[in-house]
Amino acid sequence: MDFSVKIKNLKLKTPLMLASGTWGLGENLDKFFASEEIKKNIGALVTKGISIKERKGNPPPRLFETPCGLINSIGIENPGIKEFKKNYLPKIINYGVPVIVNLYGERIEDFVELASELKEEKVDGIELNISCPNVEKGGLYFSRDPKSVSELIKEVRRVWGKFLAVKLSPVGPVFEIAEICEKCFADALVVANTYPALAVISIKPFKILQGGLSGPAIKPLTLRLVYEIANKVKIPVIGCGGIISGKDALEYLLCGAKAFQVGTANLIDPRSAIRIMQELRNFKDGLRNKSNPC
Amino acid sequence: MDFSVKIKNLKLKTPLMLASGTWGLGENLDKFFASEEIKKNIGALVTKGISIKERKGNPPPRLFETPCGLINSIGIENPGIKEFKKNYLPKIINYGVPVIVNLYGERIEDFVELASELKEEKVDGIELNISCPNVEKGGLYFSRDPKSVSELIKEVRRVWGKFLAVKLSPVGPVFEIAEICEKCFADALVVANTYPALAVISIKPFKILQGGLSGPAIKPLTLRLVYEIANKVKIPVIGCGGIISGKDALEYLLCGAKAFQVGTANLIDPRSAIRIMQELRNFKDGLRNKSNPC
Amino acid sequence: MYKGKVVLNKREAKNIYLLGIEVSKEILKSFNPGQFLKIKINERMDPLIPRPFSIHAVDKNVVYILYQVVGKGTKALSEIKKGETLEFLGPLGKPFPKLKNYIICAGGIGIAGFGFLLQKAIKKRSFYPPEKIFYGAKTKDELVRLSFLKSFGISVEISTDDGSKGYKGFITDLVERELREKPKIILACGPKLMLKKIKELGEKYKVKTYLVMETFLACGVGFCMGCVIPSKERNYLHLCIDGPTFLAEEIDIGFFS
Amino acid sequence: MYKGKVVLNKREAKNIYLLGIEVSKEILKSFNPGQFLKIKINERMDPLIPRPFSIHAVDKNVVYILYQVVGKGTKALSEIKKGETLEFLGPLGKPFPKLKNYIICAGGIGIAGFGFLLQKAIKKRSFYPPEKIFYGAKTKDELVRLSFLKSFGISVEISTDDGSKGYKGFITDLVERELREKPKIILACGPKLMLKKIKELGEKYKVKTYLVMETFLACGVGFCMGCVIPSKERNYLHLCIDGPTFLAEEIDIGFFS
């Protein structure tokens, strides 16, 4: 069965993308996948959030498990765009599937500079991360302010002609922002990043962890967002939230997503993507055999 | 250990309330609790949402289980305020703990009329439900529009002098609405109602259920809201979302809630409230014995 | 909730298990045929909500549940070992009506609740035995506890969709043959489509018809209003308190499609 | 992930269990002392993330894990029965460094990973045996597998906080006594406070000190960057790929408080 999809000018062999921040910087993806497995199963690789300067990330604890979910507060730990281009990107490109670089900036100029840095690189697209709940500035700030998003996209578009996706936060005026992204000629929306969450990690002394919630717990919430946003905008929606099985993936596709990203599942088992695609294939075959394909 | 709390003029023996819609209309609470157990453990009873006219509710399916969560789409099934006053309220009042009536209206006039209907009744307070995701009108409509909330509270205040809480939706401009409630002299905020969610209940034929998500899955999200709102407003915040254990309850109290409501846990086991209070007592005793009380 | 030790959890047929939980006689005394229990599957939170199962049989100090593995809850239940402890709530729902001159029609796992009815009826404990039991399944491998059923000395007619045992076809065909001969009250439990057909047969042959219904439950005790079945007067019945057994004429036929 | 049959899951001491999983020799060959496995606890989603455990011992075609029940994952693990199947990922992390003239210091369940080291060292498989093992626990009941440890013929010094067995007090007291006599390299695993004290002793007696660290892990393979330990140059080390064993001097002491 053919699973290839076209999202604007981006051609993917499968609708499955590895979500930002959940497969490291690609250094050791090949420890867990044969080269052919990547090409056959992974439609695109979305990199960890990359900033202009190196970021060390947040102090520990950075993780906490909640019922059927995971809170993370990594704080965009990354080596900065220059080091990334030099020491990580070549290997990622070498995996032989489309590469989308997730960009993290605090101001519009940051995003513009980051996009310019990638102009000459063999990357296929960028994903603007305006939705990270784990950083002081930037991140959620944009997601609260539709006007700034509109300006952001316009400015980045001046330097970046290739595929451009915006990764939305699931909180705030999300429908308004989705519509603004469409108006400003974003090529696709990624719905969505993690949900602002809090866990009490110690009662005495009282200690909390604030971060973003991902995983199966939030699937019903993001599925709803995808369904509603796909009904509101005409640009492709890429679903992302709590996909653990082929059935989850199929649900996103049926609810209007053109493609989907897998995040937390990679942390449970680095080879989850293979299983998810296999389950999705089996599912579709099963449905087709019953009568008409869905 | 004394657990009594005072929320404005409302005196509660314990900080635990049974949340709206999760203990029926009180007809058979006494099947599961001895009269003394109710008085000792339950600080207040918050009734099912009551509307002016009878509402039959939504067609089935009304429920769907998700990972560590429950989606419901009941649609405020209730007998209407007149029938409620006559055939249900007396029994509820008879349980001997403070009674808060959850009011559901589509327009401001509805809420005013409902509050007027209760003026002469022996109820201790009302909770304005401006956050039900399962109804066409009203419900979430108010929660998207801070101005209408301000008007709503002002109008209801004309006819209602006793305890008045507003039950917020966890989505939309929730911080803005919280501040408006404070300004308009609401006595307390209930944070929060269920999260708009969607489940695919059948793939072929494709069938979905849209409703509100509750239960442990959403606890990290509502805990975060309570923490932030309690830091923003001075009126008491009543936490509500995913409380299943005494530890969950304690976390809400430590994050700034003055009291808490238990919903989905009542559906898992009708006697959950007793267990939760017992666990909370044990916890506090344990903490106190270590050194100073928390 | 009550706690009880699992004394048996045994595969009986393809995907069908028999579970026995030790329960004090005091509690067992309150159990009636037609009622159900809500069983907490594990201590963790997935699955979150206890699942409902009919009381299949009662034996000294053990209650039996006959269940089919269909999803994560029943899968997890099937992995529980003898000696472990389970929590349950019940008895819930209304008992079967007390009928005379009636037949039972069961489709698949719908047979589960009738075991207890037969146990009581044979001992003449406030229930009468049915005149006949009609029991259909997809295939021979899914017919369960036939010797148990037959032990009551009531005639059991069998059908399988594939003809691997008994009549080849739907059990409702056999029921219709019976009604054509002599109208009798029907008490039926099984898949939606079977119940729909039974309702139609009841109307055609003008016999009182009772259907044991199913829907996803949360509380099981009237707290959540989640378990509704549409009635013909555009009203809603609540399965966990008004049912699970309903007069067929009360239920909106649209529910079955 | 690999799948393996559980051949043993036995209580060894208060809250401490020994789990054996059948694994092909091919896979076992890749296991090294100091490395760990990530074990998927069940098929459902609570707990969601597989939990990390040191390789405690290896025996023909079985890998052993020694674990303490501290939360819902380990509780669920302790309920798994012989004959069931478990999935795991590994070996993960870096092996212990290859030391000579060193002592081992273990606090509580921190002893787990050293069993495999001793097995290899005794067979002279690329590791040297320690000169002494210092092993402390809260109380006698929490000291585990002493006969297993002693079977290697290396002297084991014991302490308990309550004096119910061995020296009464902290194990680090015994370690300091040893160091005072003659400085030796330390390899230590245990609670944070013990590790802090060991780091201080290492500095005081100017001996190279290795600490086996712990933190909540998600991926275990360098994907999430969630498992950081602050290093002294205001940098972060990643436990699952740079560790779990670190040179004490690399780690920011603030982490221990």
Ligand SMILES: Cc1cc2nc3c(=O)[nH]c(=O)nc-3n(C[C@H](O)[C@H](O)[C@H](O)COP(=O)(O)OP(=O)(O)OC[C@H]3O[C@@H](n4cnc5c(N)ncnc54)[C@H](O)[C@@H]3O)c2cc1C
């Ligand atoms: C009163 C009563 C008595 C019962 N007695 C028995 C019995 O004696 N023996 C027996 O085997 N079973 C009995 N059942 C059915 C049994 O409760 C279910 O099979 C069980 O709850 C399934 O749980 P699960 O976790 O295995 O399946 P799940 O994973 O929950 O789902 C199983 C199937 O049900 C579907 N489903 C789940 N929720 C909904 C919903 N809200 N709307 C529509 N479809 C949904 C799923 O899509 C799936 O196909 C009874 C049910 C009721 C209501």
Ligand SMILES: Cc1cc2nc3c(=O)[nH]c(=O)nc-3n(C[C@H](O)[C@H](O)[C@H](O)COP(=O)(O)OP(=O)(O)OC[C@H]3O[C@@H](n4cnc5c(N)ncnc54)[C@H](O)[C@@H]3O)c2cc1C
């Ligand atoms: C490399 C490595 C090797 C290990 N080897 C062993 C071993 O051989 N034997 C053994 O018994 N244990 C070992 N552990 C520890 C073991 O992994 C944990 O005890 C286990 O994961 C606990 O799971 P749980 O679900 O039972 O507890 P949980 O319910 O997850 O929590 C247990 C405790 O940890 C706390 N906690 C959870 N997450 C965090 C966080 N992000 N930050 C701070 N505190 C948190 C909780 O509050 C609670 O007090 C090892 C850990 C690592 C990292």
Ligand SMILES: Cc1cc2nc3c(=O)[nH]c(=O)nc-3n(C[C@H](O)[C@H](O)[C@H](O)COP(=O)(O)O)c2cc1C
């Ligand atoms: C550990 C971790 C790190 C993440 N880092 C990033 C990031 O750098 N940039 C980003 O846009 N999203 C990041 N995310 C969000 C994921 O890409 C994804 O949007 C989210 O986890 C929801 O999907 P899931 O439920 O499948 O995990 C991260 C998520 C996790 C769990």
Ligand SMILES: Cc1cc2nc3c(=O)[nH]c(=O)nc-3n(C[C@H](O)[C@H](O)[C@H](O)COP(=O)(O)O)c2cc1C
């Ligand atoms: C079945 C069901 C019915 C509910 N009905 C109402 C209602 O009528 N009015 C209301 O304000 N909230 C209603 N709620 C929301 C709960 O009162 C509560 O806010 C929510 O479930 C979150 O708490 P929980 O996670 O403890 O369940 C309902 C929730 C459930 C599960």
Ligand code: FES
């Ligand atoms: S299941 Fe809750 S009212 Fe019936």
Ligand code: FES
């Ligand atoms: S646990 Fe994910 S990087 Fe170490």
